[in-house]
Amino acid sequence: MSLNRLFRLISIGLLMLFLAFAVALVWTEWSTYRNGANSVPALRNLRLALLAMEKISAERGPANAFLGAPAQQSEALLKQLASARQQTDVALASLHAALEADARLRQSWALDKVRTVEQGLGPARANLDRVARLSADNRSDVLVLAAVAGMVDLMPLMIRVVSELTLEVDRADPRLRDGLSAVRATASLREYAGQVGSRFVAPLITQRQLAQDEVIEIGRLYGRIELLRGVVAAQMAGYVSQPQFAEALDRVDKEYFDSGFQFLDFLLQIGLHSSSYGVSTADLYKFYVPQMQSITDLRDLLLAELMRQAEQNNARARNLLVLVVGLTLTACLFFQLLMVLIRRRVVQPLVRATDLVAGLVEGKLEQEIPEARYRDEIAAMMRALRVLKQRMRERNSLASEREALITQLQTSSNTDFLTGVLNRRAFFTQAGQQMGLSQRYGRGMAVVLFDIDHFKRINDTYGHQAGDVILRGVAQLVAGLLRKVDVLARYGGEEFVILLPEADLVQAGSVAEKLRAALEHADFEIEDGRRIKVSASFGVAALCDGAGLEELIRRADLALYRAKRIGRNRVEQATADDLMS
Ligand SMILES: Nc1nc2c(ncn2[C@@H]2O[C@H](COP(=O)(O)OP(=O)(O)OP(=O)(O)O)[C@@H](O)[C@H]2O)c(=O)[nH]1
Numbered sequence: 001m002s003l004n005r006l007f008r009l010i011s012i013g014l015l016m017l018f019l020a021f022a023v024a025l026v027w028t029e030w031s032t033y034r035n036g037a038n039s040v041p042a043l044r045n046l047r048l049a050l051l052a053m054e055k056i057s058a059e060r061g062p063a064n065a066f067l068g069a070p071a072q073q074s075e076a077l078l079k080q081l082a083s084a085r086q087q088t089d090v091a092l093a094s095l096h097a098a099l100e101a102d103a104r105l106r107q108s109w110a111l112d113k114v115r116t117v118e119q120g121l122g123p124a125r126a127n128l129d130r131v132a133r134l135s136a137d138n139r140s141d142v143l144v145l146a147a148v149a150g151m152v153d154l155m156p157l158m159i160r161v162v163s164e165l166t167l168e169v170d171r172a173d174p175r176l177r178d179g180l181s182a183v184r185a186t187a188s189l190r191e192y193a194g195q196v197g198s199r200f201v202a203p204l205i206t207q208r209q210l211a212q213d214e215v216i217e218i219g220r221l222y223g224r225i226e227l228l229r230g231v232v233a234a235q236m237a238g239y240v241s242q243p244q245f246a247e248a249l250d251r252v253d254k255e256y257f258d259s260g261f262q263f264l265d266f267l268l269q270i271g272l273h274s275s276s277y278g279v280s281t282a283d284l285y286k287f288y289v290p291q292m293q294s295i296t297d298l299r300d301l302l303l304a305e306l307m308r309q310a311e312q313n314n315a316r317a318r319n320l321l322v323l324v325v326g327l328t329l330t331a332c333l334f335f336q337l338l339m340v341l342i343r344r345r346v347v348q349p350l351v352r353a354t355d356l357v358a359g360l361v362e363g364k365l366e367q368e369i370p371e372a373r374y375r376d377e378i379a380a381m382m383r384a385l386r387v388l389k390q391r392m393r394e395r396n397s398l399a400s401e402r403e404a405l406i407t408q409l410q411t412s413s414n415t416d417f418l419t420g421v422l423n424r425r426a427f428f429t430q431a432g433q434q435m436g437l438s439q440r441y442g443r444g445m446a447v448v449l450f451d452i453d454h455f456k457r458i459n460d461t462y463g464h465q466a467g468d469v470i471l472r473g474v475a476q477l478v479a480g481l482l483r484k485v486d487v488l489a490r491y492g493g494e495e496f497v498i499l500l501p502e503a504d505l506v507q508a509g510s511v512a513e514k515l516r517a518a519l520e521h522a523d524f525e526i527e528d529g530r531r532i533k534v535s536a537s538f539g540v541a542a543l544c545d546g547a548g549l550e551e552l553i554r555r556a557d558l559a560l561y562r563a564k565r566i567g568r569n570r571v572e573q574a575t576a577d578d579l580m581s
Pocket residue numbers: 418451452453454455456457459463464465466467468471492493494564568
């Protein structure tokens with residue numbers, strides 16, 4: 001796999017991994033933010049539910065007072081009760097409207113229960129009013145207990161509404177869990193405080209001793225209240241460093257536990273042994289109910305703090321989401337840029353350099369080696385490649401020069417400098433090779449020796465230079481008349497030798513005759529423009545009875561000698577006498 005392709009695959013793989021990681025991160029932050037965004041509306045709903053619960057509890061105060069009041073006090077208490085009932089109705093209507101407006105809660109159990117409470121409130125109030133309007137003699141203990149219980153029985157439904165809405169807040173932002181527990185504990189404390197007060201209503205109205213089951217129930221409620229006091233104190237541990245929380249908790253201790261609770265304790269001590277309480281339900285409403293306000297205030301303070309925390313958490317989640325998205329996008333961009341940079345500055349130049357080196361190895365010295373864009377290691381490599389290419393060029397040119405020189409030297413060492421035909425040494429080299437082939441394959445071969453006649457006279461008459469001109473002319477003429485396979489060489493002085501491969505004596509004689517005739521008819525122009533005629537004598541010998549080259553030349557030389565002797569300008573072939581001599 002090429003480096004380029006490998007890098008591309010690695011880049012894509014890394015980018016995929018990176019994107020998966022980024023998407024997971026953004027998704028987590030987005031979910032936190034989206035869930036957290038529900039925490040504030042969910043807290044508002046919870047606050048409305050707690051308020052409605054408180055109002056229902058609070059309504060029991062004037063209601064209980066009204067139950068036990070003599071006729072002359074009824075009108076004033078009725079007004080207070082009407083006002084309390086209106087506040088309950090407003091609080092329940094607000095809660096109802098808020099739950100209906102919330103798409104997630106429109107079909108919820110919480111809304112069903114709110115409706116049930118709204119529906120149950122009418123009959124409970126009507127029953128309470130009916131009992132309150134009875135004459136004192138007719139307000140039996142059972143009727144009063146039933147009237148009080150009618151209102152108290154609505155509370156479990158409201159507690160479930162509160163539980164469900166608390167869960168909504170918890171789901172939206174689990175970090176609010178501790179604060180929510182504190183709020184719930186405070187709300188429960190307020191509810192049980194109301195309930196324990198209500199337990200004294202019937203005995204106060206009917207001026208009787210506390211029944212045994214009432215004592216047990218009051219004891220149970222005392223236990224719960226004490227337990228909740230501990231729970232609230234524990235839950236508040238994280239808050240009491242802030243003065244407003246410390247003060248609110250202190251107020252609960254002083255106003256409710258030290259004052260209100262003491263008042264109930266006083267009634268309990270009386271109710272255990274006698275019926276002479278000396279207080280009415282109106283007194284209970286007047287002395288006890290206001291002390292519970294400190295619990296409600298603490299709850300509201302906690303709710304406000306929770307709201308602040310929820311908003312702060314939301315803002316943080318939003319900021320974190322923006323930061324994560326921003327960082328992810330930046331990192332993504334940076335990663336892409338990094339990959340492009342590595343590809344452009346490292347991978348591609350490396351691949352290019354590899355191609356260039358491969359090209360140089362193949363001898364492609366014409367290829368252009370580009371200038372590197374940056375002053376880095378790649379630039380150094382390109383510079384080195386340019387130097388390498390230059391050196392290779394120089395070496396190649398040196399090699400060519402040397403080869404040309406060798407060829408030139410070989411040519412000049414094999415060539416006769418005057419006539420341009422082979423010299424005697426080269427003739428023997430080539431003739432020796434031919435002789436070997438002829439002997440191996442049994443082919444014929446002949447040698448012709450010829451010598452220009454009376455050449456000394458030409459030199460003497462026209463000068464040595466004219467003699468040279470004629471030597472060149474004779475060599476060119478003869479070379480032009482021979483086959484390519486024939487080997488012509490200057491044998492020495494004005495004497496030439498010709499090797500005729502695959503020729504017998506007769507064929508060689510014919511060739512010699514043709515040459516002789518050509519020379520006889522030719523004339524050669526010397527420097528002063530004069531034309532000079534020459535003739536030559538030829539001796540011919542052919543290969544037979546396994547004779548070697550030397551022997552062949554010797555016989556041709558004998559024949560040439562004979563031709564000179566007989567009269568020149570003629571061709572003589574080697575004879576049987578030449579063979580034996
Ligand atoms: N101009 C010139 N003359 C040469 C060269 N080589 C040899 N000669 C001359 O060739 C002549 C040969 O003369 P000889 O050997 O006496 O023979 P010839 O005069 O040709 O007489 P025959 O061969 O008997 O016909 C000599 O005078 C040499 O000096 C050369 O390269 N150039």
